[in-house]
Amino acid sequence: MTDAPQDWIHPPDLDAARTAQHAIAARAEAADRLPHEPRLVAGVDCAGAARGRPDRLRAMAVLLERGTGPRPLATGLVEGVPAFRYVPGFLGFREIPFILEALAGLPRRPELVLVDGHGLSHPRGCGTATHLGVVADLPTIGVAKSILVGRPEGELGQEAGSQVPLVWKGRQIATVLRSKRGVNPLFVSSGHRVSLNTAVRHVLDWLAGYRLPEPTRLADKLAGEARQVAEGTGPP
């Protein structure tokens, strides 16, 4: 949605932000509307900037192509001063302005984006993944490392691939997924234009022996390495 209202990205206050989230959630699509086998997949993540620059934020976008091995096709990095402080439930307004820039830095538009955070598993059905998907008009999946709302239903198995529903107010809002043995589970949710089942399928497809799927794992890792470089203590 290229013509997203200004309030959907830069609301003046939390009340306007809350109103925007309801409007965005109303336009989010929970049904599949993406290529059957997406080949160009991006992972996005935000991290604090270098120490000594506590109020700055860095966004990293990594573009991967299926079957091309572990090397990213391209990366997009951007840093700036966030207009929003961190408020649980409003993370998108803090990170999305930078994520959009980072994605714009990629040579090609991805067919699917994995986001570090929740999608529909949010108090107003508008987690960062959903928010980004609607604003950028891209299929997105939420891959969170902890719960915002809801409760796992039943006992999650210890084996990799184990799943149980994450339920809130009587309905499933995400899938709790043990992506690897011996690690805390992931919380996979529909972002925009990707159903929950398809979201879980793609997360499983992109796992490579680590807790996080490759797109998000690399975005996370490269954002951290970029910080080291910015501080002068960088690896090769």
Next chain:
DNA sequence: GCGACAG
């Protein structure tokens, strides 16, 4: 009113 609370 109190506790919970993505990154």
Next chain:
DNA sequence: ATCTTGTCGC
């Protein structure tokens, strides 16, 4: 998220 080395376990 971030502050941070070594350490316990498969």
